[in-house]
């Protein structure tokens with residue numbers, strides 16, 4: 001892959017974990033975990049260990065029709081380890097939907113059949129970011145997620161230069177990945193507002209644990225603020241909403257521990273009139289397909305950041321939703337739809 005650079009990390013290649021769950025009827029559910037140590041605290045080794053020695057022994061032999069009981073057992077088998085749980089959770093949902101002979105997105109609610117994703121522009125020199133933005137637009141992407149926060153002094157210049165280069169018709173999202181202080185964030189976002197940069201949202205401007213800072217930025221800017229690293233659980237979502245610490249919430253299966261808990265966050269947010277983004281880590285088509293099914297099932301997921309497969313040089317699996325640049329389309333295949 002092309003190096004992926006955020007305020008938190010630079011990644012040149014990825015090694016993720018595929019999980020296969022077998023049913024007694026010979027069906028196979030497939031999931032994936034992406035080790036993102038700087039966000040979830042998980043590594044390749046910790047994920048393997050959590051699944052092999054804690055999650056698997058806790059749930060083998062259980063009745064998948066009682067999915068809430070299975071999830072409770074998985075949750076109680078080990079604290080946190082959300083990406084390890086996500087891989088198992090999505091493999092179980094894949095199996096459940098196959099069992100019911102329906103595509104997963106329909107089992108979960110079936111709200112829409114196609115999604116439009118953004119694509120990430122890594123934080124680099126202004127010239128490189130302009131080049132990458134123009135090339136993304138040429139590939140057909142209408143929404144760019146611009147990474148900043150590594151070098152706050154030049155972030156306004158980065159975003160305004162990209163806006164000038166791509167024109168007004170392209171939607172720009174900005175993700176600081178916790179790289180700014182609250183005061184820096186307000187200064188930078190106000191400068192972007194004054195420059196008429198027309199930014200759709202700013203994601204995770206300050207440290208994930210600084211909810212007072214998130215609240216300060218949300219209250220002192222006009223641009224919508226989206227909480228990402230600050231929200232793993234339904235409880236986190238409720239806290240953000242109650243404190244008015246963000247306008248939107250980014251749901252990622254690697255943070256929630258999978259679809260079961262992602263549903264709770266989405267529904268809590270919906271009840272409070274807070275729209276959600278469906279996001280991903282550096283994930284391949286396996287887990288991004290599960291995320292796409294979930295996003296397609298939910299009315300309240302109105303923003304999509306599922307560019308993982310577009311950032312990879314090749315797909316590790318055939319079948320599943322069709323990824324065609326910015327368009328992700330569900331198929332009628334049962335489960336997540338992978339070819340086996």
Ligand SMILES: C[C@H](N)C(=O)N[C@H](CCC(=O)O)C(=O)O
Nearest residue numbers: 036120279280281282305307308
């Ligand atoms: C890949 C996706 N577009 C993205 O930007 N995700 C990041 C975290 C990615 C990572 O470091 O694995 C985000 O939204 O912060």
Ligand SMILES: [Mg+2]
Nearest residue numbers: 175203204228
């Ligand atoms: Mg983010």
